[in-house]
Amino acid sequence: MTERMKEGVRLPSREDSLPKRFYKAVSVAETERGWTLQLDGRGIRTPMKNRLVAPTQTLAQLMAAEWDAQGKRIDPFTMPITRLAHGAIDSAATNRDAIIGEALKFAETDLLRHRGEDAELARRQADEWDSYLEWAEKTLGANLPAVTGIMPAETTPKAIAALQAKAKAYDAWQLTALGQATALTASALLGFALVERHATADEVFSASRVDETFQAEHWGEDAEAAARAERLRGECLAIGSMICAL
Structure with a gap:
């Protein structure tokens, strides 16, 4: 041998x-x-x-x-800002309507609008999310009320039109940040909050993880879930860094 x-x-x-x-x-x-x-x-x-x-x-x-x-x-996995730049240059400039449309779909079933039936979880969600809903109505002109349970929340054409108008005013870089942050957090409102610099990337990511944090406290978190959360946090921080650099 x-x-x-x-x-x-x-x-x-x-x-x-x-x-x-x-x-x-x-x-x-x-x-x-x-x-x-x-x-x-x-x-x-x-x-x-x-x-x-x-x-x-x-x-x-x-x-x-x-x-x-x-x-x-x-x-490329270790170069998130470069990948965001590729998206802004290669995709956002020619696919604006598709990116905006996808973000608006999230707004209709936005994470921040749906509250759990568990009293403690609902309290945490309200503490973390209500301020974003108030900001969206005051600053973006979009009234997006919260609901309890899994039934879709009512979304008025006026609210969607307000978000659409805001997104249409974004350049390719801001639009890329909006699309990526919305998909990452399952919340168009958090995406807008990040682009508008209403909240930091850390704050936005923390807000998106209220449910997961609650579940981990009660049932524990495995290593795979923790690793995925850290990866998503890194992506969110990269989006925030890009916005701050514009």
Whole structure:
């Protein structure tokens, strides 16, 4: 038996499928279109072959930090702000109506509007969520009342029209943040709160986890659920960082 056979066959890992790092220096430069990320002095493109250009120097620097932190291989999973930029440039600019429509669907069955029948859980939900409903009515012009149980809450055309008008005023970067934050939290209101800087990313994520936190306190939380929550928190923080950098 050869030494190679004794050692066994090495199975390919996820890292093996990742592209190798092909650059040494990462920098940002100002152009006529905005701030571009450069690898060894050359600009790079998005998956759809568009130029990767940020509207602000701060945002470009955040992306540059992600690229500079890569090791021998490039792992997109560790580059959430760059992925958000790809979405803003490749998708949001041409799919505005679809992104807005999806966010409005969430508003009709918004997480913050549906309260549990358990008294303690309902109290926590009210403490955490009522202020967002009040803010939505006062600032966004959308009256979205809360209901108890799983039955859909009543949503008026006026409320949806108010949210739609607000979303239509967003640029591609803000719209990307709205779409991603809404899907991540199951709440259009939390998505708007983050884009409008009414709440921080940590506050938004914490508000989205009231039910899960309550259940974990009573029944425990397994390692897989905890890992998923941490991953989602990281994604939410990245969205918040992008908004603050615009």
